[in-house]
Amino acid sequence: MKHWKIDDVAWDGFQPGHVDPALVPLVKAAAMVERNGTDYAIYLNNVFGDDPDFRQAVDHWAIEEVQHGDALGRWAMLADPAWDFMQAFDRYKAGYQVPLEATQSVRGSRTGELIARCMVETGTSSYYTALADSTSEPVLRQVCQLIAADEYRHFKLFYDHMRRYLGREHISFPRRLRIAAGRITESEDDELAFAYHCGNEPDSTPYDHRRCIGAYMGKAMSMYRFRHIERSMGMVFKSVGLTPRGRLSGLAAKLAWRLMRRRQRKMTADATRAA
Numbered sequence: 678m679k680h681w682k683i684d685d686v687a688w689d690g691f692q693p694g695h696v697d698p699a700l701v702p703l704v705k706a707a708a709m710v711e712r713n714g715t716d717y718a719i720y721l722n723n724v725f726g727d728d729p730d731f732r733q734a735v736d737h738w739a740i741e742e743v744q745h746g747d748a749l750g751r752w753a754m755l756a757d758p759a760w761d762f763m764q765a766f767d768r769y770k771a772g773y774q775v776p777l778e779a780t781q782s783v784r785g786s787r788t789g790e791l792i793a794r795c796m797v798e799t800g801t802s803s804y805y806t807a808l809a810d811s812t813s814e815p816v817l818r819q820v821c822q823l824i825a826a827d828e829y830r831h832f833k834l835f836y837d838h839m840r841r842y843l844g845r846e847h848i849s850f851p852r853r854l855r856i857a858a859g860r861i862t863e864s865e866d867d868e869l870a871f872a873y874h875c876g877n878e879p880d881s882t883p884y885d886h887r888r889c890i891g892a893y894m895g896k897a898m899s900m901y902r903f904r905h906i907e908r909s910m911g912m913v914f915k916s917v918g919l920t921p922r923g924r925l926s927g928l929a930a931k932l933a934w935r936l937m938r939r940r941q942r943k944m945t946a947d948a949t950r951a952a
């Protein structure tokens with residue numbers, strides 16, 4: 678059972694006057710990455726081939742991720758009626774591929790795979806919370822709040838399975854930390870940057886990673902407030918087996934906040950230069 682359906686959203690309450698045009702490209706890019714959840718489900722089904730409980734949970738999870746994409750895509754088409762979500766998504770699918778044929782996790786272990794999934798859900802949970810907090814358009818806010826609640830439940834789902842596998846695989850703390858940090862830095866890879874390109878730039882414009890990730894991250898990072906980072910850091914700490922709301926987590930959040938502000942300025946400058 679899904680926790681909500683697309684028709685539960687009060688679409689009639691859409692207020693064009695409250696749309697921040699700078700947020701629309703982010704929503705378009707996010708819609709495509711979310712809708713691509715079915716590919717991740719195929720990959721996870723392959724990696725966890727002999728674990729029927731987890732496979733069932735993953736199939737359900739993918740249905741929710743696709744719904745996130747469809748809800749964001751629908752909102753983006755309200756904000757920009759000239760935009761064609763399916764056309765943009767087809768372009769994205771044609772150019773970006775998850776390693777579907779893998780039978781082993783690209784993270785080296787199932788525990789590692791699940792830690793990486795926890796990082797993704799930490800990122801999406803905080804992202805949609807930040808997006809909801811930074812828009813005054815009521816439909817986008819409602820959609821983002823519904824999605825953020827799902828993402829937090831997804832985090833808990835992958836976390837619980839991760840604990841189960843950790844008991845068997847005994848992956849060391851430094852290794853878990855490396856996997857977590859590695860997955861966080863991957864947010865600047867092609868997945869989002871290429872989605873930004875397909876959602877916002879014409880076919881005639883060649884894909885440029887630096888320009889696209891700069892444009893995406895420059896704006897996305899500017900929506901965050903310290904409380905979003907503080908909460909995310911707690912989730913990261915929990916995932917690797919550290920106390921989520923202790924002194925160390927607080928210090929790490931302050932450091933991450935400072936680094937993010939600096940990165941946000943660099944990304945914005947990169948995008949401007951590359952454009």
Ligand SMILES: [Fe+2]
Pocket residue numbers: 711741742745801824828
């Ligand atoms: Fe999602």
Ligand SMILES: [Fe+2]
Pocket residue numbers: 742798801827828831
């Ligand atoms: Fe999710």
